[in-house]
Amino acid sequence: MRDSRFHTVIEPFRIHSIEPVRLISRSERQARLDEAGWNLFALHGDDVLIDLLTDSGTGALSNEQWAAIQRGNEGYAGSPSWFRFRDAVHELFPFKHVIPTHQGRAAEKILFGVVGGSGKVIPNNTHFDTTRAHVEFSGAEGVDLVVPEGLDPRNRHPFKGNVDIPALSRLLASRAEDVPLVMVTITNNSGGGQPVSLANLRAVRELCDEYDKPLFLDACRFAENAWFIKTREPGYVNVAVADIVREMAALADGMTMSAKKDPLANIGGWLAMNDDALASECRNLAILTEGFPTYGGLAGRDLDAIAVGLRESVDEDYLRYRIASTAYLGEGLERAGVPVVVPFGGHAIFIDARELLPHLPALQYPGHALACALYVEGGIRSCEIGTVMFGMGADGVERPAPMDLVRLAIPRRTYTHNHLDYVIEVVTYVARNSDQIAGLEIVEQPERLRHFSARFAPLRKVETAA
Template identity: 65%
Template sequence: MSDEAFRTVIEPFRIHSVEPLRMTTAEHRRQVAREAGYNLFQIRSENVLIDLLTDSGTGAMSRDQWAAIQHGDESYAGSPSYFVFRDAVRELFPYEHVIPTHQGRAAEKILFGALGGVGKVVPSNTHFDTTRANIEFTGAEALDLVIAEGHDPSSLHPFKGNMDTARLKALLAERGDNVPCVMMTITNNSGGGQPVSLENLRAVSEIAHAHGKPLFLDACRFGENAWFIREREEGQGERDVPDIIRDMAACADGMTMSAKKDPMGNIGGWLALNDDDLAQQCRSVLILTEGFPTYGGLAGRDLEALAQGLKECVDHDYLRYRIRSTAYLADALDKLGMPCLKPAGGHAVYIDARALLPHIEPLHFPGQALAVALYEAGGVRSCEIGSVMFGRHPDGSESPAAMELVRLAIPRRTYTQSHIDYVIEVCERVKARAGDLPGYRIVDEPPALRHFTATFEQFG
């Protein structure tokens, strides 16, 4: 028998429990979209057939995670479930203080409440929406310093999530007194799920520390980033993923984490760091807003499930399947001539709405137009990452985002290949009539994170 690898990368699991999907008609979906103000966040999930809005908290937990839930201890203080969780985090991220939160944005809120403020500036490769909002809420500036290739959807640079180290050096030289910390998002979600190399992470760490600045990781998809390092970075190809993750963690002084991503929880997150004084300050806010430091807004059963998920998400067979299944969708759309950000990211495929819909001006929201069309055509819910999400600035002004993308985020262990084949067919139908899609205007919007609740109307 040969040990040669097979062409087909199968799911490294069997389906143990199923839930039904509701089939709907195109007319029904058009009505639903109108009633939701053309905001896909406002559509009830039972009216969605394939939900690719986000990979956050939408994955399928494993048999062993559900079994771990039965070990959950719901003591208010000092639950053994916290220590199981803490030790699982430290196995990969050996930071002194591990502070649980109900999800990642709570960790961001606590951290930047302590470090932010008027006149401050927080650089990152690219801040995601809640990170940016939590920084700006304090009056600070969230600054993106991704490399030039990160703004080029067609570039095949293997690590398009990297930070521009020259720009970071210049910022710290010119405004260092106003920089409380440096952030790195791994993988770079707003930039197309693109990874950061270990070489770049080490360089950023050296620059930050040379200027006396702590480095924090927004580490939601650390396992996927580590797999890309193993696959693409010279000298990393034979290494175990947990060892690569520890090297990534060693570059930083702490992290914020949405455990609804790579750790495969339906809820949860944490803030981890080494600074004793900052940790004490953050715990005080945690008690005020989230809960006691050994549960932080989570049930003990959630902590147990996350601890098990941290073991599963670094498995090589799982990561090989995860990254390859995303690339399967990207490769198929590329064959259709659908313009997508290249190379494929880890958790999602990003369609280049600006290239597909050149007749729609950026501030008429081509990404929103495409996302609505995908839903109306086949019940596929996606997420605009463009000028709706990032076009409005804290002073109220508007300008086009760097890219106009539509993200098809793939929940972990949830959909089969036939589901993805259906998504490909829906995309093909929408592409065939792309020139007929209308732009949109915003009718009503909140002062922050408008993409969640704004309402729209079509032009024409």
């Protein structure tokens, strides 16, 4: 319980063990980036000082999770670990069928492998990278229907992750027979980690009922979304986060989950639903690709770690610290004049690279160029969310993404405010010298998810402004 007399939000934990990091020189970092083909995913982790590439699976486990790992039972079928996992999921998401998977993208692969296909269309507020890839790999089309405010980095709308209800209504009216399900991503990662309101979810539910379509949640940041509902949506300030999560789940027919995000695990996920026939198809596919339905590609110890992490994820002292620490980074960058997406999301701060680097057109990848500069100057690894990630359409034609952002994703329970102060200092330095950042070209890329393995080369260096 927070003492209302004091304003400092402290970490609701003590450090139990440490992992050393090392600082290499700027020239060494430049050499490592050249060797990696200017792709930050290809760097050796030991060459990164502060790793904000992703918040997925990169957080610290609690002592209770480590204890649960010792209780893990590795029985192939029906182990006690499975039942502890299933019951923990049902406490928050009481869907009839729960199918564990080794991570969230496996749940997406199974779901869209069953419901997708040529001619199908999947509406979402905004598909993230693997979600869109699995939709398109099935032959279906992913359509993003976020509210207009969600595409404006400067707009301070409290729920910029909301679905554009009129746009969804028009899509269903014209192509209902092609829509196997409607999906909503909470929080909306691609748009800056922005939350979705319960009022908006209810409106989506009403449209789904009108057209007899199931509603699925991409729910990997469910706890952060619930916290924003509690603190931003009228009528919820006195409602427990866990109860808000249950209310969100009650509006849906199923979900995909990466347990590497809000459930505080290093690996794992699940697919859940109420429909018996759909669950049977998905379970059979999971057996082919993941393993028996009571372990789903996970060790029993992982299932136990997720079960504990789920309960810890809705602890309100933890969430208050989590959201406040992210805001601390955002506020520091705002004070320094760095353009960032507002209001701040829960898991990351997103820099508006298109605004910071106006001399670089979208097809010279300003987001990725900025991310590379942050690594070279300060050893900070981040991730482009823009034209590299989303610019290549399913038709093979490259177009500018709606926004070019750099995501500074904060691993859970991992970095201190001193680390974040260093990030602020490095980003501020790079921003003040942003006119020296050159664009990039892609010299090698795969057909899908190119940001993971493409190789880049810098274009002619921009002269420093007089």
